[in-house]
Amino acid sequence: MKAIIPRKIEEYCLRHTTARDKLLRELEKYTQRHCADAQMLIGPHEGALLAMLVRLTGARRVLEIGTFTGYSALCMAEALPEDGELITCEIKPERAEIAQSFFDRSPHGHKIKPRLGPAIETLADLPASASFDFVFLDADKENYVNYYEAVLPRLRPGGVIAVDNVLWSGRVLAPKKKTDRAVVKFNQHVRRDPRVECVMLTVRDGVSLIRKR
Ligand SMILES: C[S@@+](CC[C@H](N)C(=O)[O-])C[C@H]1O[C@@H](n2cnc3c(N)ncnc32)[C@H](O)[C@@H]1O
Numbered sequence: 113m114k115a116i117i118p119r120k121i122e123e124y125c126l127r128h129t130t131a132r133d134k135l136l137r138e139l140e141k142y143t144q145r146h147c148a149d150a151q152m153l154i155g156p157h158e159g160a161l162l163a164m165l166v167r168l169t170g171a172r173r174v175l176e177i178g179t180f181t182g183y184s185a186l187c188m189a190e191a192l193p194e195d196g197e198l199i200t201c202e203i204k205p206e207r208a209e210i211a212q213s214f215f216d217r218s219p220h221g222h223k224i225k226p227r228l229g230p231a232i233e234t235l236a237d238l239p240a241s242a243s244f245d246f247v248f249l250d251a252d253k254e255n256y257v258n259y260y261e262a263v264l265p266r267l268r269p270g271g272v273i274a275v276d277n278v279l280w281s282g283r284v285l286a287p288k289k290k291t292d293r294a295v296v297k298f299n300q301h302v303r304r305d306p307r308v309e310c311v312m313l314t315v316r317d318g319v320s321l322i323r324k325r
Contacts, residue, residue, distance in 0.1 A: 113151045113317055114281035122157065122316075129160045136186060139214050143181045146210075152180050154250070154276065158316045159187035162248060162274060165321070166191035169272055171245035176200040177231045177259050178251030178276075182211030182224075188248065189220040198224050199238075201231035201251070231255070235262045243268055250276040253291045256298035260322075264307065267324045275302075279318025 115122070136159065144150045154162070166174060166188050172195070174188050179202035189198050202208040208228050215221035227234040231251055243266050249259050256275065263273060278284070280295040287293045302310050302322055310322045 113277075116279055116282055116314060116317065126157050129157060132156050132159060132187070133190070135214065135218055136183065139181060139183055139186065142210070142214075143183065147181060147207075149180075153183045154187075155183075155316065158276070158319065159184060161315055161319065163187045163191040165272060165274060166246055169246055169270075171271075172196045173242075173244045174198040174246045174248070175244045175263065175266075176248045176250070177263075178202070178249070179211050179226060180207055180250075182214050184248060184250065185211065185224050186214065186218055186220065188246070189215075189218070189223045192220070192223050194223075196223050199227055199234075200224060201227045201229075201234045203228070203230055203251075232258055232262065235259070238266070242266060245271045247271070247273040248276070249273060253277065253280070253298070254294045256294060257301050260298070260301070264324065269324055271324050273308075273320075273322040273324075275320040275322065277317045278312055278320045279314070281317060284318075 140153060143153050162184055172193060176185055179185055179200040185198060185200045205228060208226055212226060215224045232255060245268055247263050247267060249256060278299055280292060283292040284296050287296050308322045308324055310320055313319045
C-alpha cells in the first residue's frame with residue numbers, strides 16, 4: 113500500500129491520538145513478524161477512528177467483513193458496551209486462528225463472534241432478524257458493492273458503514289487493474305445512492321463513512 117498522507121503528518125496525528133492498549137501493540141508486532149500481508153492491518157490511527165465511531169454512534173451490534181488477525185475487531189469491541197456484539201467474517205482459517213488467540217486474551221474478546229467462510233455466504237446465513245448499528249467493510253474489493261447491498265437493508269436508519277481503502281493508494285484517479293476499477297465502481301455506486309449520505313476521508317488509504325438515511 114502506497115502512503116497517501118506524508119509519513120510525518122501521519123506520525124503527528126498518531127502522537128495526538130489517544131494511545132491504544134498493550135495487547136493491540138502486541139498484535140500489530142505479531143502480525144508484522146508473522147504475516148506476509150501485514151500492511152493490511154488498519155493500524156493505530158484508523159483503529160482509534162473506528163473505536164471513536166462505535167462510541168459516537170452508540171453502536172451495540174457491529175458487523176465487520178475482513179477480520180485478518182483481529183486488530184480492527186479488537187479496536188471496535190473495546191468501544192462496545194459489555195452486552196455489545198461484533199460479528200467478524202474471515203475466509204482464511206489460519207488468520208481467524210491468530211485473531212482468536214488475541215480475542216481470548218482481551219477483556220472485550222467475549223463480545224466478538226468470528227464467522228469463518230466467504231463473507232457473502234455468512235451474510236446470507238444470518239437470521240432474517242439480524243440488524244446492525246455499525247458496519248466495517250475491509251475485505252475483497254471486487255465484492256464491495258455486493259457486501260454493501262447485502263448489508264444496507266440490515267443497517268438501522270442512522271446507522272453507519274465505514275469502508276476501508278476507498279482511495280486504493282490513489283489508484284482511483286487512474287484505474288488500470290480489475291481491483292482498481294472495483295473500488296472506483298463502489299465509490300460511484302455509493303455516490304449515486306439516495307438511501308445514504310457519505311463523506312470520504314483521507315485517513316490512511318481512504319475511509320468512507322456512509323450513513324443510512
Ligand atoms: C485488509 S484485511 C482486513 C484487515 C483487518 N480489518 C484489520 O484491520 O486487521 C482483509 C481480510 O479479508 C479477508 N477476506 C478476503 N476475501 C474474503 C471473503 N470473500 N470473505 C471473508 N473474508 C475475506 C482476507 O483473508 C483478509 O484477512
